[in-house]
Amino acid sequence: MDIKVYENEKLKEKLYYKKMDSGLEVYFIPKKGYTRQYAIFATDYGSIDNVFVPIGEKEPIEVPQGIAHFLEHKLFESPEHNLFEKFSKLGADVNAYTNFNQTAYLFSSTENFYDCLSLLIDFVQSPYFTDENVDKEKGIIAQEINMYMDDPGWRVFFNCLQAMYNTHPVKIDIAGTIESIQKINKELLYKCYNTFYHPTNMVLFVTGDLSFEGIIKVVEKSQKNNYKNIEEIKRILPTEDKKINKKIIEENMMTSEPIFHIGIKDLEIGLTGEKLVKKDLTTNIILDILFGSSSTFYNDLYEEGLINSSFGGYYTGKESYGHSLIVGESKEPKKVYERVLELIKKDAESVLSEKDFIRIKNKAIGEFLMGLNSIEFIANNFIDLYFSDFLLIDYLSLLEKIEYKDIVERFNSHFIEENVVLSIINPLE
Amino acid sequence: MEFGYSFINTVKKGGMNLDLRCERIQIKSGINLNLIKTDKFKSNLLSFYFLRPLTREEVTKNALLPLVLKRGTMELKTNLEIQKKLEENYGANLSVAINKRGEKHVLRFSVETINGEYINNKEYIYDVFNLLKSIIFNPLLEEGYFKKSYVEQEKENLKRKIESRINDKRSYAIDRCIEEMCKNERFGIYPLGSIEDLPKIDEEILYKHYKKVIETSPIEIFFVGNYDDDMVLYMKEMANIERGEIIDIPREQIISRVKTKNMVYEDLDVNQGKLVLGFRTGIPYEDRLYNGLLVGSDILGGGPNSKLFKTVREKESLAYYITSTVFKYKSILLVDGGIEFENFEKTIDIIKEQIEEIQKGNFSEDDIEISKESLKSSTRSIKDSIFLISEYFFSQILSNDKRTLDEVIADIDKVTKGEIVEAMSKLTIDTIYFMRNPKIMNNII
Numbered sequence: 001m002d003i004k005v006y007e008n009e010k011l012k013e014k015l016y017y018k019k020m021d022s023g024l025e026v027y028f029i030p031k032k033g034y035t036r037q038y039a040i041f042a043t044d045y046g047s048i049d050n051v052f053v054p055i056g057e058k059e060p061i062e063v064p065q066g067i068a069h070f071l072e073h074k075l076f077e078s079p080e081h082n083l084f085e086k087f088s089k090l091g092a093d094v095n096a097y098t099n100f101n102q103t104a105y106l107f108s109s110t111e112n113f114y115d116c117l118s119l120l121i122d123f124v125q126s127p128y129f130t131d132e133n134v135d136k137e138k139g140i141i142a143q144e145i146n147m148y149m150d151d152p153g154w155r156v157f158f159n160c161l162q163a164m165y166n167t168h169p170v171k172i173d174i175a176g177t178i179e180s181i182q183k184i185n186k187e188l189l190y191k192c193y194n195t196f197y198h199p200t201n202m203v204l205f206v207t208g209d210l211s212f213e214g215i216i217k218v219v220e221k222s223q224k225n226n227y228k229n230i231e232e233i234k235r236i237l238p239t240e241d242k243k244i245n246k247k248i249i250e251e252n253m254m255t256s257e258p259i260f261h262i263g264i265k266d267l268e269i270g271l272t273g274e275k276l277v278k279k280d281l282t283t284n285i286i287l288d289i290l291f292g293s294s295s296t297f298y299n300d301l302y303e304e305g306l307i308n309s310s311f312g313g314y315y316t317g318k319e320s321y322g323h324s325l326i327v328g329e330s331k332e333p334k335k336v337y338e339r340v341l342e343l344i345k346k347d348a349e350s351v352l353s354e355k356d357f358i359r360i361k362n363k364a365i366g367e368f369l370m371g372l373n374s375i376e377f378i379a380n381n382f383i384d385l386y387f388s389d390f391l392l393i394d395y396l397s398l399l400e401k402i403e404y405k406d407i408v409e410r411f412n413s414h415f416i417e418e419n420v421v422l423s424i425i426n427p428l429e
Numbered sequence: 430m431e432f433g434y435s436f437i438n439t440v441k442k443g444g445m446n447l448d449l450r451c452e453r454i455q456i457k458s459g460i461n462l463n464l465i466k467t468d469k470f471k472s473n474l475l476s477f478y479f480l481r482p483l484t485r486e487e488v489t490k491n492a493l494l495p496l497v498l499k500r501g502t503m504e505l506k507t508n509l510e511i512q513k514k515l516e517e518n519y520g521a522n523l524s525v526a527i528n529k530r531g532e533k534h535v536l537r538f539s540v541e542t543i544n545g546e547y548i549n550n551k552e553y554i555y556d557v558f559n560l561l562k563s564i565i566f567n568p569l570l571e572e573g574y575f576k577k578s579y580v581e582q583e584k585e586n587l588k589r590k591i592e593s594r595i596n597d598k599r600s601y602a603i604d605r606c607i608e609e610m611c612k613n614e615r616f617g618i619y620p621l622g623s624i625e626d627l628p629k630i631d632e633e634i635l636y637k638h639y640k641k642v643i644e645t646s647p648i649e650i651f652f653v654g655n656y657d658d659d660m661v662l663y664m665k666e667m668a669n670i671e672r673g674e675i676i677d678i679p680r681e682q683i684i685s686r687v688k689t690k691n692m693v694y695e696d697l698d699v700n701q702g703k704l705v706l707g708f709r710t711g712i713p714y715e716d717r718l719y720n721g722l723l724v725g726s727d728i729l730g731g732g733p734n735s736k737l738f739k740t741v742r743e744k745e746s747l748a749y750y751i752t753s754t755v756f757k758y759k760s761i762l763l764v765d766g767g768i769e770f771e772n773f774e775k776t777i778d779i780i781k782e783q784i785e786e787i788q789k790g791n792f793s794e795d796d797i798e799i800s801k802e803s804l805k806s807s808t809r810s811i812k813d814s815i816f817l818i819s820e821y822f823f824s825q826i827l828s829n830d831k832r833t834l835d836e837v838i839a840d841i842d843k844v845t846k847g848e849i850v851e852a853m854s855k856l857t858i859d860t861i862y863f864m865r866n867p868k869i870m871n872n873i874i
Contacts, residue, residue: 035810035812035813084732084738085799088799090802091806110810111806138746140746140748140749143748143768146769147599147701147749150699253698254595254699255593256593256594257593292512294509294513299507299508302582305585308589309586362517362520363519363520364520365519365520366521367520367522370471370520370522375813
């Protein structure tokens with residue numbers, strides 16, 4: 001069997017890999033002594049892929065907002081059996097999620113892993129959409145959307161994206177709106193499915209106390225063989241203007257005190273693989289030095305009562321977009337915003353010391369190692385990094401390679417006042 | 430990690446048992462060290478649990494304590510110094526928690542530390558242990574009491590934390606239902622206390638309360654990870670403190686008969702209605718029917734195979750989430766869901782109907798099997814999390830449960846259909862809570 005093994009001695013972890021004839025890539029990280037097993041079957045298809053050329057067609061189409069998420073719900077439908085019942089009987093929990101970039105189907109089990117794996121691969125490859133079952137789902141998803149509408153943390157986040165982006169679909173809510181999902185029908189769902197759920201666009205990741213041979217056997221048996229070779233999927237993204245869309249967005253809703261997201265739009269986009277992940281790590285280290293709980297900034301504002309322990313910053317970046325977010329709760333979010341602007345206007349050397357850098361880097365290493373205790377952490381991060389062309393097993397080595405000069409350089413290029421936006425949710429009068 | 434929408438809104442199920450062994454050593458009166466050896470993880474976890482009675486008199490002071498203690502010690506006087514110390518130690522993770530377990534108020538102080546072998550330094554763990562010890566036992570004092578400005582700032586932070594309950598509507602609705610249902614019982618007390626108490630608390634009052642907590646509370650220390658004799662010695666020494674008379678915390682009251690039923694509406698500017706139904710079960714966790722209740726609740730609203738998921742969500746498209754949960758120590762069962770305002774009565778009817786179905790025995794052997802599997806599986810899963818292991822063994826002590834993993838799983842397996850029916854037949858509705866929005870409701874009418 002054509003298997004590749006990656007090993008990281010420092011991590012004391014291994015990664016197994018095999019590419020199946022269908023083009024599907026399968027990865028496995030063994031976790032000796034773990035009671036649970038976890039498998040995740042994911043496609044490189046998320047809410048931002050809303051304009052594309054459907055398979056077998058020539059012209060691009062724009063699909064209704066929220067369709068990737070809707071499709072995720074509908075894949076659980078099967079004409080023969082109740083999937084939940086099947087998984088439940090095997091003692092496994094099955095679930096799925098959709099974000100901007102991926103749709104993932106997963107389960108965790110403590111027994112009967114291989115039966116569950118076979119079931120997972122089978123149901124993701126067997127779409128069954130009818131007018132009736134599509135219609136029925138609209139009510140459920142409408143309640144899911146309503147639940148998020150009442151979540152001030154979610155609203156402040158999306159308003160911040162609205163402020164940063166002009167045309168990029170990352171500004172659109174993943175679940176769409178109650179209006180947009182009404183336009184979804186079974187024909188559109190099949191179009192999306194046939195375009196994006198091809199094995200060459202997907203990955204299977206498994207972790208737990210298992211054998212790779214056993215996993216591969218199940219994959220070979222359960223995979224459908226009727227896939228035609230397809231050309232590369234044509235996704236169309238609008239050109240995003242470098243300028244931010246709006247400086248400030250405020251909204252009132254049921255919340256106890258104002259909550260805010262300060263966003264910094266990343267203009268250094270177009271990276272993938274190691275370069276992208278390095279940028280991500282570098283930016284997150286800077287944000288932790290500047291705004292983390294050991295920063296002067298955090299402690300000054302905390303003492304002044306301007307922020308509480310919910311305050312902090314993090315960065316997210318993908319090939320076509322990226323942003324730093326500095327988030328928290330405050331009675332005076334505009335003051336916090338002014339102070340952030342003041343801070344980032346200073347010289348890199350005066351706000352980022354080499355000593356702080358070394359300390360925060362050590363913390364990042366420790367946090368990553370602790371994360372590897374959790375099979376969910378391993379699986380979800382593996383998938384996220386995989387679709388950015390990077391393997392989780394190489395993460396620690398890359399983190400160790402980051403130098404002080406990298407953070408100075410990045411501070412100077414990314415932390416620019418022009419790219420900063422502010423989103424506030426104010427309590428109702 | 431990116432944000433995303435999950436297909437099912439999951440709530441972690443409460444833990445049960447595992448075949449890890451816990452060695453329990455009494456250090457002083459009312460202080461025990463519990464050692465759980467495992468080399469599966471890349472880190473280890475040390476926790477101090479302080480137990481207090483959940484009472485109106487001391488709840489707010491208890492809640493405020495960890496917040497103030499975290500601010501500074503005699504050696505490291507500021508949060509900044511403490512945080513730097515933690516980061517230097519590879520991001521050792523200090524956390525404090527304030528929870529209620531039934532009618533007990535539990536304060537937890539923990540540190541999670543990377544194992545020395547990953548960073549070629551086996552000694553630094555003592556540095557982290559020392560920090561935790563100082564935070565608990567050697568707080569920063571000024572003129573004999575806590576530092577005034579820290580107390581005042583944390584009072585303000587606690588006030589804001591209590592106010593921010595409303596931000597998470599689902600858990601707010603659950604808390605509110607419990608508060609209304611148990612308004613004359615200790616269980617109805619909100620574990621973070623109440624805003625009205627705060628003006629009365631100052632650095633002196635809080636410090637005196639702190640002394641009482643240290644001297645009189647039962648303390649359970651837990652270590653999960655790899656350890657040697659030196660470490661055990663060190664941990665024993667950590668809690669070598671002066672003790673007074675240890676308090677006795679009474680077991681929860683269990684009410685099985687409901688005298689007056691409550692119907693509570695709360696009007697808020699929200700998009701989704703939150704419905705919570707509170708039932709009394711009258712079945713204490715020591716009772717032979719308790720496992721039947723757990724299985725019955727799972728059949729009703731545990732997972733996606735449950736009756737409520739199949740009817741309220743899949744058949745009627747009324748909700749995205751609808752679940753049933755047993756509150757172990759207080760013997761109550763709550764059903765909660767997020768729905769359109771106008772579907773209020775319809776949803777209640779379906780919930781009642783589904784409970785009646787179970788009471789009549791209208792569920793299959795498959796349903797029983799599935800729920801048992803689910804409970805057993807989440808029991809086994811505890812073994813994979815250093816935090817759950819600690820919490821699990823702690824809860825075993827709270828409920829004075831000495832069963833092994835195999836015994837707990839075997840007990841779930843033994844549950845019969847008759848027991849499920851019998852347990853579920855004891856459900857009595859006590860309180861219905863509904864969060865609604867009059868503005869939107871008027872538009873509909």
